[in-house]
Amino acid sequence: MELRSNEFKARAAANLGDAKLQKGLGLIKVKAVVNRANAVAEFGDFEALREAGKEIRNRALADLDLYLERFEREATARGAVVHWAENASDACRIIVDIARENGVKKVAKSKSMVSEEVGLNEALIEAGIEPVETDLGEYILQINDAEPPSHIVMPVIHKTVEDVADLFHEKHGTPRKTDPAALTREAREILRPQFLSAEMGISGANFIVAETGSTLIVTNEGNGRLCTTLPRLHVAITGIEKVVPTLEDASVLLRLLPRSATGQAITNYVSLHTGPKRLEESDGPQQFHIVLVDNGRSKLLAGEMREMLRCIRCGACMNHCPVYQAVGGHAYGWVYPGPMGNILTPSYVGLENAVALPNAATMCNQCGVVCPVKIPLPDLMRTLREEQMARGLKPWAERMGLALWGWAAQQPALYALGTRIAARVMKWMGGSEKLIHRLPFVSGWTDGRDFPAPAGKTFRELYQRSKR
Amino acid sequence: MRVALFVTCLADLMRPGVAFAAIRLLEHGGCTVEVPESQTCCGQPAYNSGDRATAIALARKTLEEFEGFDYVVAPSGSCGGMIRAHYPELFRDDPATLKRIEALAGRTRELTDFLVSVLKLDSVPGNYTGTVTYHDSCSGLRELGVKAQPRALLAKLPGVTLTEMNEAETCCGFGGTFSLKFGEVSTQLADNKCGNACATGADAIVGGDLGCLLNIEGRLRRRGDLKTKVLHIAELLAGRGE
Ligand code: SF4
Numbered sequence: 001m002e003l004r005s006n007e008f009k010a011r012a013a014a015n016l017g018d019a020k021l022q023k024g025l026g027l028i029k030v031k032a033v034v035n036r037a038n039a040v041a042e043f044g045d046f047e048a049l050r051e052a053g054k055e056i057r058n059r060a061l062a063d064l065d066l067y068l069e070r071f072e073r074e075a076t077a078r079g080a081v082v083h084w085a086e087n088a089s090d091a092c093r094i095i096v097d098i099a100r101e102n103g104v105k106k107v108a109k110s111k112s113m114v115s116e117e118v119g120l121n122e123a124l125i126e127a128g129i130e131p132v133e134t135d136l137g138e139y140i141l142q143i144n145d146a147e148p149p150s151h152i153v154m155p156v157i158h159k160t161v162e163d164v165a166d167l168f169h170e171k172h173g174t175p176r177k178t179d180p181a182a183l184t185r186e187a188r189e190i191l192r193p194q195f196l197s198a199e200m201g202i203s204g205a206n207f208i209v210a211e212t213g214s215t216l217i218v219t220n221e222g223n224g225r226l227c228t229t230l231p232r233l234h235v236a237i238t239g240i241e242k243v244v245p246t247l248e249d250a251s252v253l254l255r256l257l258p259r260s261a262t263g264q265a266i267t268n269y270v271s272l273h274t275g276p277k278r279l280e281e282s283d284g285p286q287q288f289h290i291v292l293v294d295n296g297r298s299k300l301l302a303g304e305m306r307e308m309l310r311c312i313r314c315g316a317c318m319n320h321c322p323v324y325q326a327v328g329g330h331a332y333g334w335v336y337p338g339p340m341g342n343i344l345t346p347s348y349v350g351l352e353n354a355v356a357l358p359n360a361a362t363m364c365n366q367c368g369v370v371c372p373v374k375i376p377l378p379d380l381m382r383t384l385r386e387e388q389m390a391r392g393l394k395p396w397a398e399r400m401g402l403a404l405w406g407w408a409a410q411q412p413a414l415y416a417l418g419t420r421i422a423a424r425v426m427k428w429m430g431g432s433e434k435l436i437h438r439l440p441f442v443s444g445w446t447d448g449r450d451f452p453a454p455a456g457k458t459f460r461e462l463y464q465r466s467k468r
Numbered sequence: 469m470r471v472a473l474f475v476t477c478l479a480d481l482m483r484p485g486v487a488f489a490a491i492r493l494l495e496h497g498g499c500t501v502e503v504p505e506s507q508t509c510c511g512q513p514a515y516n517s518g519d520r521a522t523a524i525a526l527a528r529k530t531l532e533e534f535e536g537f538d539y540v541v542a543p544s545g546s547c548g549g550m551i552r553a554h555y556p557e558l559f560r561d562d563p564a565t566l567k568r569i570e571a572l573a574g575r576t577r578e579l580t581d582f583l584v585s586v587l588k589l590d591s592v593p594g595n596y597t598g599t600v601t602y603h604d605s606c607s608g609l610r611e612l613g614v615k616a617q618p619r620a621l622l623a624k625l626p627g628v629t630l631t632e633m634n635e636a637e638t639c640c641g642f643g644g645t646f647s648l649k650f651g652e653v654s655t656q657l658a659d660n661k662c663g664n665a666c667a668t669g670a671d672a673i674v675g676g677d678l679g680c681l682l683n684i685e686g687r688l689r690r691r692g693d694l695k696t697k698v699l700h701i702a703e704l705l706a707g708r709g710e
Contacts, residue, residue: 009650362641362654368610389518402514409526410508419477444648444649447655448654455485459488
């Protein structure tokens, strides 16, 4: 996926004026936010569950190497093949090789953010293999000239039904229809033969379970089941951090994930894949490959962003983020939007390639209080800001402004004088309306807001006078 | 009880009445209020901008000025949250200072929280009449658990009717320097807040943090609303908001 994170500011501003996008985004508040709140209220002690989720993820990360080795052993013993991909190109090469060796021409894909992260579709196409996205949202994006997703759980949240109606009419050559059920039926009819003709199915994995060597996916559409059972080969691609020690652990996280993501107590499908089809079984793939991708994760494990690896990709942080709600996922310019993306994107693609992202948050901590594994997202963003400061990645004006202000704030007498002057100047600027319409250097504020003028004297002055 | 008032840099410069109102409320509750003269800013703008060194320097300065009081009270969840929830983290590698900072943090309270939880005020001096709606500021709400306290205090004013807005807990878009760096987004969030607040029909929007209030008022006026008042809760409770 093309990296455009350094364009955040301009794209965010443009998206604010996009009425159609805003309509789509509005649905997040009414759907995801309200549904989650209801699910949490119904559950009872959700806080205890979050704490348990955090503990499980921390335990897995503390001995990540051991759990991954265990996973490989168990998966191999059950007939799966485990591949290790150090980076994106390794991951693509491994999967393209498997496809080539087995004469694969067509791949049916269920939703996988890691496949977006490594650019798998592009690599498959380049190798002459046709990937077909079978998740409805991802399918819509794929036929719309491989448009990138704007949300990790609801990839087409930026599109309205009208958009999809136009797109299907154009691409499928069918009469235009706007009934969501009819549109879904149309996509389903087109996708069914694809499942049957694909030689390989590719899925992600929400978790991988060390004790049984299984991969686990949750879906609502059932396409994941078809992708992982109908084709001859099944390839699961996921990040190395997704390992959990036991099935018991996975079941705790399963209570957290759908509730946090969509407010569901459980998704329509929960599939556990353990080895390929056995002799006595009637269906399932003949080969099962599991591609475990590092792509920067082990570097995170050793650093200050370690807590981010607990992430179970529920999307709650973006659903609840006022900035995401206003600007949408595309503004973030890479695979992972919202608060989690503000941390993951600079961590994976380099801080200098996503300068705005760690700053693109008001630090309201709405994300931190909903995150099912209690990742302190604002704290991590702040740490990245510190790194930006240390590496000189902040704009000169910001650094100078801060330095000057910081120095003055440590000189009380000078500070008192400066604020006395400022209070008077601003009072004068506010005039009889007591409102400042334009302020030099802070047009970011005054372009869209007035600045209420101060009374003209500082508290410090007035207080000293009152005491005399 | 000796209480030090943390004035906050915004009240000092923009709305001295808020600090005077806070003093009045604290004295009403029987406190002896002192205002350390050399105080400036808690350092949060530096902290959230990644300038840790300046944040530490200002935290040290605050520590020197405010150590030794029974309580430190700030008419702001943001500055209160900085001292109470974030100062200790700044000194994680400096055990000697950390002990002192933790003691300071433990004695620091946001104004409404202090009035309700510590002073247990049963009356307030204000006499405001009208319909108000309350904006929950992020730091106060999510770092300090300030939610019921301001409402309990408003309930002590017989003339006040509180009408809750939709999304009262959603950020107003201020976010300190965020409001300058991402002006368009910040303005949009302020606009959402104004829309929700005005939909209640309240004649005043009330909150506990001047940063948010200046942001909300700034947007409200630009939208052409010159009528709806935007007040700090201290002004309203102390009787200086009219
Ligand atoms: S950071 Fe937390 S809230 Fe955001 S996607 Fe990951 S697990 Fe969900």
